[in-house]
Amino acid sequence: MTEYYPKPGLKITIDPRRCIANAKCTTVAPGIYVLDDETGVAVLENEERATIEQLFAGARACPTQAIIIEQYGKRVFPLILTPMWGDGNPVAKGDNNESPE
Numbered sequence: 832m833t834e835y836y837p838k839p840g841l842k843i844t845i846d847p848r849r850c851i852a853n854a855k856c857t858t859v860a861p862g863i864y865v866l867d868d869e870t871g872v873a874v875l876e877n878e879e880r881a882t883i884e885q886l887f888a889g890a891r892a893c894p895t896q897a898i899i900i901e902q903y904g905k906r907v908f909p910l911i912l913t914p915m916w917g918d919g920n921p922v923a924k925g926d927n928n929e930s931p932e
């Protein structure tokens with residue numbers, strides 16, 4: 832997880848495990864969200880000149896919810912964060928007590 836604090840009270844987290852590097856965020860907010868040359872995943876640049884609209888536009892454009900926005904400690908986007916396969920999923924962890932049918 833990479834965390835950024837572009838504005839007072841605002842925290843942007845980019846989860847590299849969720850990023851599929853499809854450049855949707857970089858398209859809607861070019862120069863703010865960019866793909867890292869080495870890792871290929873999205874990073875935030877030029878935080879000081881990013882507008883709130885650009886920050887949210889990038890997060891909304893992301894199909895995998897890799898960009899998470901919090902304001903004053905409360906997640907504001909996405910409101911529902913879909914678990915990734917293997918993250919807190921009892922079936923993936925192998926501790927599902929239900930018997931298979």
Ligand code: SF4
Binds near residue numbers: 854855857896897
């Ligand atoms: S839109 Fe999401 S998945 Fe695509 S590059 Fe940006 S952060 Fe990664």
